[in-house]
Every structure is written in C-alpha cells, then in structure tokens.
Amino acid sequence: MLWLARQQEDLEADRLLGEQERRATRGRRLRAALYGVGDVGKQVVALLARRPDVQIVAALDADPLKVGRDLGDVVRLGRTLGVTVSCDPELLIGGVDTDVVIHATSPYLSVASPQLLPLLASGKSVISACDELVYPWASHPDMATRLDATAQGAGAALLAVGASPGFVTDALPLFLAAACSEVEALLVTRVIDLAKEPAAVQAAAGLGMTLDAFREAADQGAVGLPALLDSVALMAAKLGWRLDRSVEMIEPIRATKRWETEATIVGAGRVAGLRQLARGYRGDAEALRVDVIAFLGAPDPHEAIVVRGRPQISARIDGGIPSHLATAALMVHALPAVAVAPPGLLNVTDLLGTYADRIGS
Incomplete structure (x- = not known):
C-alpha cells in the first residue's frame, strides 16, 4: 500500500507540474534562444521549427561564417526564420526576452561555465548539452556548487542532458x-x-x-x-x-x-x-x-x-x-519542464519523475 500511495503522489505531482507549465505559457508560445549553432544546435533548430508551441527568438554563435546570417539559412532549413545569428552574448543576457536558453557549445565545463554563469546570473534558465554538467557533483564539486548557487540566487534553472551521459548510460x-x-x-x-x-x-x-x-x-x-x-x-x-x-x-x-x-x-x-x-x-x-x-x-x-x-x-x-539527434531531442523535450522548474542545478532524473529517487530506499 505504501508503494501505491507513493505512485499516487507522483501522479498528482505530475498533474500539478503540467498545470503549472500551461499557466506559465498560457496564451503564448515558449520563447527559446540558441547558444551555439553547431551539430547539436542545428538539430535543435530543425526540431523546434516544426513545433507551433515554441518561438526561436535569438541565436548566438562564434563562427564568423554564421554571424549575420538568418538562422534558417545557417542550418539549411529550406526557409528563413527571421532570426539573425549574433556573436554577442549580451543579446541573450539582456537583449531578448526568453523562457529558456538552449546551450550547445562544448562538452567541457572549463569552456561552458564562463558562458553559463552570466546567463544564470541574469535569471535565464538554461538547458545545456555540456557532458561534464550532466552530473558534476563528483568530478567538479566546486563549479557545481557555484553554478547551483548562481542559478538559485537569480531564480533560474540549469539542466544538462545528452545521449551519453544523460540518457543511455544513466x-x-x-x-x-x-x-x-x-x-x-x-x-x-x-x-x-x-x-x-x-x-x-x-x-x-x-x-x-x-x-x-x-x-x-x-x-x-x-x-x-x-x-x-x-x-x-x-x-x-x-x-x-x-x-x-x-x-x-x-x-x-x-x-x-x-x-x-x-x-x-x-x-x-x-x-x-x-x-x-x-x-x-x-x-x-x-x-x-x-x-x-x-x-x-x-x-x-x-x-x-x-x-x-x-x-x-x-x-x-x-x-x-544517434548521439547528436538524441541530444537535440532530449533538449527540446525538456523545454516546457525547465521553463517552470525550481531554481538551481538539476539533473535529468529530476525530470523523469520520482521513480529513480526511490530505487535505493
């Protein structure tokens, strides 16, 4: 009976989260920005472009061959999106109003963290493809603590997902x-x-x-x-x-x-x-x-x-x-939940429901 009661709690929590998601975006589409338009970012754009509930409002990349061009042209979508790729991080920090930034630049925290900290400090929630961010508490505890504190202090959520790590291998x-x-x-x-x-x-x-x-x-x-x-x-x-x-x-x-x-x-x-x-x-x-x-x-x-x-x-x-396609799909599917998630550094099991948290109990 205890197991059944727990499952009923889980279902009620999922129902309330779904209602919260709908209230947060009622009457409008989710606003997403891209930080990085490489292999994963291109897959993300292709997936988002098919979703009527999401609007891409900005895109950022360091590649001079992409900067100044329409995002649809950069990813060879076959149509323009009305979003010009920029190289200025300030665009995402204070220039546009976004619900979630989709970040796909590097698997390494040494590269990703200087990009993420200003975003989080400005109150922007982020979904990242950084491998070392999926569960950094054991290997990078100091940076994990800093990212978590920054996100919580600004009311932002930070989640990293990927095919591996982030799905197949955990x-x-x-x-x-x-x-x-x-x-x-x-x-x-x-x-x-x-x-x-x-x-x-x-x-x-x-x-x-x-x-x-x-x-x-x-x-x-x-x-x-x-x-x-x-x-x-x-x-x-x-x-x-x-x-x-x-x-x-x-x-x-x-x-x-x-x-x-x-x-x-x-x-x-x-x-x-x-x-x-x-x-x-x-x-x-x-x-x-x-x-x-x-x-x-x-x-x-x-x-x-x-x-x-x-x-x-x-x-x-x-x-x-497929590594990059799966990573892109996981990022896109996490958008609604991260837009209303509690602040702080999350991991993928936080969005799976509460099953994983109770396996060891």
Whole structure:
C-alpha cells in the first residue's frame, strides 16, 4: 500500500507540474534562444521549427561564417526564420526576452561555465548539452556548487542532458531498475559505428591519430567521453549507494584498413576508434559498469542494459541511438519542464519523475 500511495503522489505531482507549465505559457508560445549553432544546435533548430508551441527568438554563435546570417539559412532549413545569428552574448543576457536558453557549445565545463554563469546570473534558465554538467557533483564539486548557487540566487534553472551521459548510460538504466525490488548491479554497453557519427564525435574518438599520440591525449583528457565516470556517480547517487572506488580505462582501437570519412582519412594502423570503460565497486563487487566501444565500421551497433536484481532485466536497442539527434531531442523535450522548474542545478532524473529517487530506499 505504501508503494501505491507513493505512485499516487507522483501522479498528482505530475498533474500539478503540467498545470503549472500551461499557466506559465498560457496564451503564448515558449520563447527559446540558441547558444551555439553547431551539430547539436542545428538539430535543435530543425526540431523546434516544426513545433507551433515554441518561438526561436535569438541565436548566438562564434563562427564568423554564421554571424549575420538568418538562422534558417545557417542550418539549411529550406526557409528563413527571421532570426539573425549574433556573436554577442549580451543579446541573450539582456537583449531578448526568453523562457529558456538552449546551450550547445562544448562538452567541457572549463569552456561552458564562463558562458553559463552570466546567463544564470541574469535569471535565464538554461538547458545545456555540456557532458561534464550532466552530473558534476563528483568530478567538479566546486563549479557545481557555484553554478547551483548562481542559478538559485537569480531564480533560474540549469539542466544538462545528452545521449551519453544523460540518457543511455544513466537515466535509462535507472528507469529500468525502478521495476526491480532489489538491485545488485547496473551494466551498460554501447557499441557505436563511428562511420555513421558526425565529425565532432569522430574527432573526440581520436580518429587518425597514432596509437602513442592517442594515449598521450587520453592522459590529458583530450580524447574520449569526458564524463563517463559522472554517469557512474549519478547512478550510484540515485541508487543510494556509496561506492568504495571508481575506475576508468581508455584504449585506442587500431584500423585494419584505410578509411575515408567526411572529416579525415584514417590509414591502416592508425586510430579507428576507442574502447572506454568506467566501473564502480561496492567492496570488491562490480556494481556499476559503462562500457563504450566505438570504431569505424563497428558491426552490430547497439545499446545494451542489464539490471542484475530481482527480477533481472535485459534491454537492447538495435542500431544504437544517434548521439547528436538524441541530444537535440532530449533538449527540446525538456523545454516546457525547465521553463517552470525550481531554481538551481538539476539533473535529468529530476525530470523523469520520482521513480529513480526511490530505487535505493
């Protein structure tokens, strides 16, 4: 009966949130601004342009080839949008009235945080695609605290989402685990064919590097997924687990033949991809695992999630989830909720409902 009462509480909370969303925007469309019109930003624009309930009011990008042009032309939408791309951040801080800024410039907090802090201080709520912002409390606690305090002080909400981290490697496993009465371990595997991914994803995998150059870059955090351990930390936090240790490894995958992509040429013997593995342990037992295998021509791309528990759950997504399209969709779908969310630094499980918060209880 306690479980049923909790679910009734959840449904009532969801109903009230929906009413709050409708009241906040009654009689008008949501106003969204773009900060970054790269691969993800272009996908966001294409999705928003199909939605009658959202109005794009501004766009910002540092690329001089985009500045001064109509946003529709920049993203090759096939029509103009009446929004001129600017390079001046002040446009978003005080120049336009927006409900939410969609921020997609960098996976690294060192780049994103100087852009985000002025926005938050001005009271602008933000949805970001920054990988290191999805759950920064373990890896960047000082910056997480600063961003949270700035947002709360100005009444703004800040949420970061993405395909990984932010969905496949943390939120989705937690959602599946909600069907278990007991959870012993969460195991996630991603197999990605980099030949089908955009240039930015290929570059992050170190395509075309020598093996030695890759390993040196990996030691400096210049290649690979920058926040894989953050997915482990997020799952542990939501499960109520204290991890005794977390470890990560990253290794290059060598090309066995010559490849040509739109962005680069990869010779045989050079880097064709990577394997990156993050693990969290409770005692000596592996409790959390995120294993990413990404290389050119990878056969059978897919996402696989195993929940060891009672019952045991196995889920598989054949073909895998396209990184940038999924990230854009997650950002767009989060717009109404973030527009009325409580102030502060949120994470994706805050918008999933309360299931994830109760798994470990």
